[in-house]
Amino acid sequence: MTRFNTRTARAQPVSPVASTGRVLRTREGGRGHERDARSELFLLAVSHFVSQQTFYESGAARDGRFEELVRELAVSDPFWTAGLLGWLRGEGNIRTAAVVGAAEYVKARLDAGAVDGPANRQVVAGVLQRPDEPGELLAYWTSTYGRAVPKPVKRGIADAVRRLYTGRALLKYDTASRGYRFGDILNLVHAAPDPDKPWQGELFRYALDRRHRPESAVPPESDRLLTAHRALMALPVAERRAVVTSPGGAERLAAAGMTWEALAGWLQGPMDKAAWEAVIPSMGTMALVRNLRNFDEAGVSDEVAAQVAARISDPAEVARSRQFPFRCLAAHQHAPSLRWAYPLEQALRHSLANVPALAGRTLVLVDRSGSMFRSRLSDRSQLDRADAAAVFGTAVALRAQHADLVEFGTSSNAVPFRKGESALRVLGRFGDLGGTDTTEAVRRHYRRHDRVLIVTDEQYAPHRHGDPTEQVPAHVPVYTWNLAGHRAGHGPSGRGNRHTFGGLTDAAFRMVSLLESARDADWPWLHDRDADRPADAVAR
Template identity: 85%
Template sequence: MARFNTRTVKARPVSAVTSTGRILRTYEGGRGQERDARSELFLLAVSNLVSQQTFYESGGERDDRFAGLVRGLAVTDPSWTAGLLGWLRGEGNMRTASLVGAAEYVHARLAAGATDGPSNRQVVASVLRRPDEPGELLAYWTATYGRAVPKPVKRGIADAVRRLYHAKSLLKYDTASKGYRFGDVLNLVHAAPDPDKPWQGELFRYALDRRHNPDTALPPASSPLLAAHRELMALPVAERRGVVTSPGGAERLAAAGLTWEALAGWLQGPMDKAAWEAVIPSMGAMALVRNLRNFDEAGVCDEVAAQVAARISDPAEVARSRQFPFRYLAAYQHAPSLRWSYPLERALGHSLANVPALPGRTLVLVDRSGSMFYSRLSDRSELTRADAAAIFGTALALRAADADLVEFGTTSKRLSFERGESVLKILGRFGDLGGTDTTSAIRAHYRGQDRVLIVTDEQYTHHRHGDPTRQVPAHVPVYTWNLAGYRAGHGPSGTADRHTFGGLSDAAFRMVPLLEAARDARWPWEA
C-alpha cells in the first residue's frame, strides 16, 4: 500500500527568510530564532531608514549591524548582495539604505581584493535613481572613508550622472543647501557627456559655472527651460506676484521649472491662494499629498481642490509615486478638511494593490505593544510601526474572504469591521496595549482558521507555552510580517509552513498565495 505517493500529496514549499535553528533571546527575553546572514540583512534592510532610533536598538547600532552584514556578504555572496541593493533602491524604494549599502559593498570588496561577481561600478550605478543621489553617495563616502574616492565609485557615479543630469533636475536639486553641488560631483568624477545627449555638454559646463562663478554663469541657449528660469529670476520682486495672478501664470511657472519649494523664496512673501493655485498644476502627486493642509489654510478654491483630489487618488499616479501606504495615513491625520478624506482613502487602497484576497478563514494579529509605538517611521513623520502594522493588518482583513482581526499587546482584543468599510475609519479602533504577549493572543483567538498572519516586530516576552507559532497546528501556515528587522525572530521560518516577510510596503504579501499554491517564494529580485 502506498504511504507517500497518493493523490492527496502536497509539496511543502520553502521561502527565502530562513532560520538557522540556533536559539537566541529576543530583546524582551523570549526564546527567539536566529536567522541566517542573508535573511537578517534582508529584514533589516527593508525596515531600516538609517539613523532611526528604535525601541530596542539605537540608530547607530542598527546602522553598524546593517553595514557589517553588507560588508560580510559583499565578499562571501556578492551576486546576492548586489541584487538586494539594486532591488532595495528600485522596487523596495529604500533610498538611503541602498546608498549606504552600495558604499559599504564597494569598500569591503576593495579591502578584500575581491573581483568575482557584479562589478563595483555596476553596483554603485544601480542604486542611483534620483539626480541628487550622486552627491548623497559622495557625501557618505567622504564622511566615512575620507576624500580619496576609488575609481569604481567615481565611474559608477559618472554613469548615473549621464543618466540623471538634465535641466529640470539641475533647477530642482542643485541648491546652495547641498554640500556636494552638481558642479562638485562633476569635478570629482569627471563624467563625460552622454554622446546621445548633445545638449549635456553645455549643461555640465553651466553646472560648473553655477558652482564656481554664480554671478556670471549664463544658461545654455539650447535649454528653453533654463532660459525661462533665468528670465523669471531677473524680474524685480515687485513684479513677481503679478506673474502668479496673470492668466498664463501657471504655464509660465511650469515652463521655467519653478517648484513649489522655490516659489515662496522667489516671491519673497507668503504662499497665498493665488500662489498655490498657480503652482499646483505642475506639482507631483506626493507633493500635493504633503501640502493638503497648506491648500486648506490658503483657501484654495473647490475647483482646484477637485483637480488635486482627482490626481492624488488616480491609480496610475499612486503607482508612479511609489509611496508607502502610511504616507496617505499621515496626510489624512494632518489635513483638516473632509474634502480630502475620500481621495486619500482611495489612494491608500491603490497603494495596497499587492494585498491578496485570501480564501477561507484567516486570523490576522496586529502588534500594538509599546515597542511598536516608540519607533517613528522617519524623522519627518509622527507615524509609528504600530500605525504601519494597523494599516497592513486591516487591509489583509478587509480583502480576505473571512477574517478575524485582532490587536494584541499584554492583552488582546478582536476588532469588528464591515466588508467594504474604510481602512482609515477602522484604524481609529486600534489602541495601545502595552507589552508583547504574542503567544497568549494566538492561544486566545486561534479557532481552526486556515492560516495565521502576524504583523509585528517579533519581540515577544517569555511565555510558559513558548514559541508563538507553535500554538498553531503544524499543517496550518503561519506568516509573520516583520516591521523592525531585529536580529532574533519569534519563531522558525523558511520551511514547514512557517514563513517570515518584511518591509514597509505591501509587496511581501504577494508571497502568501505563491506559498499556498505550493510554489517556493524566492527573494523578490529573483522571482
C-alpha cells in the same frame, strides 16, 4: 504499508527568510530564533531608514549591523547582495539604505580583492536613481573613508550623472545647502556628456560655472527651462506676485521649473491661495499628498481641490509615484478637510494592489505594543511602526473572504469592521496596548483558522506556552510580517508552514499566493522571473 506516498501527499513550499535553528533571545526575553545572514540583512534592509533608531536598538547600532552584514555578504555572496541593493532602491523604494549599502559593497570587495560577481561600478550606478543621489553617495564615502575615492565609485557615479542630470534636476537639487554641488561632482568624477544628449555638454559647463563663478554663470540658450527660470529670477520682487495671479501664471511657473519649495522664497511672502493654485498643476503626486493641510489652510478652491483629488487617487499616478501606503494615513490624519478622505482611501487601496483576497478564514494579528509606538519610521515622519502595522493588517482583513482582525499588546482585542468599509475609518479603532504578549494573543483568538498573519516587530515577552507560532497546528500556515528587522525572530521561518516577510510596501504579499499554491517563494528580485512557470519547474 505506504506511509508517505498517498493521494494527499503534497510538496511543502519553502520561503527565503530562513532560520538557522540556533536559539537567541528577543529584546523582551522571549525564546527567539536566529536567522541566517541573508535573511537578517533582508529584513533589516527593508525596514531601515539610516540613522533611525527603534525602541530596542539605537540608530548607530542598526547602521553598524547593516554595514557589517553588507560587507560580509558582498564578498561571500556578491550576486545575491547586488540583487538586494538594486531591488531595495527600485521596487523596495528604500533610498538611503541602498546608497549606503552600495558604498559598503564596493569597500568590502576592494579590501578583499574580490573580482567575481557584479562589477562595483555597475552596483553603484544601479542604486543612484534620483539626481541628488550621486552627491549623497559621495558625501557618505568621503565622510566615512576619506577623500580618496576609488575608480569604481567614480565611474559608477559618472554613469549615473550622465543619466540623471538635466536642467530641471539642476534647479531642484543643485542648491547652496548641499555639501557636494553638481559642479563639485563633475570635477571629482570627470563625467563626460552622454553622446546621445548633445545639450548635456552645455549643461555641465553651466553647472561648473554656478559652482565656481556664480556671478557670471549664464544658462545655455538651448535650455528653455533654465532661461525661463533666469528671467523669472530677474523680475523685481514687487512684480512677482502679479505673475502668480495672471491668467498664464501657472504655465509660466511650470515652464521655468519653479517648485513649490522655491516659490515662497521667490515671492518673498506667504504661500496664499493664489500661490498654491498657480503651482499645484506642476506639483508631483507625493508633494500634493504632503501638502493637503496647507491647501486647506490657504483656502484653495473646491475646483482646484477636485483636480488634486483626481490626481492623488489615480491608480497610474499612485503606481508611478511609488507611494508608501502609510503616507495616505499620515495625510488623512493631518488634513482637516473631509474633501480628501475618499481620494486618500482610493490612493491607499491602489498602493496596496498586491494584497491578495485570501480564501477561507484568516486570523490577522496587529502588534500595538509600546515598542511599535516608540519607533517612528523616520525623523521626518509622524507615523510609527504601529500605524504601518495597522495599515497592512487592515488591508489584509478587508480583502480576505472571512477575517478576524485583532490588535494585541499586553492584552488583545478584536477590531470590528465590515466588508467594503473604509480602511481609514477602521484604522481609527486601533489603540495602544502596552507590552508584547504575542503568544497569548494567538492562543486566545486562534479558532481553527486556515492561516494566521502577524504584523509585528517580533520582540515578544517570554511565555510558558512557548513562541507564538507554536500555538497553531503545524499544518496551518503562520505568516509573520516583520516591520523592524531586529535580529531575533519570534518563531522559525523558511519551511514547515512558518514564513517571515518584511518591508513597508505590499510587495511581500505576492509570496503568500505562491506558498499557498504549493510553490516555493524566492527573494523578491528573483521570484518574478518564475511567475509564469509551472510549480514543479521553480528552482530554489
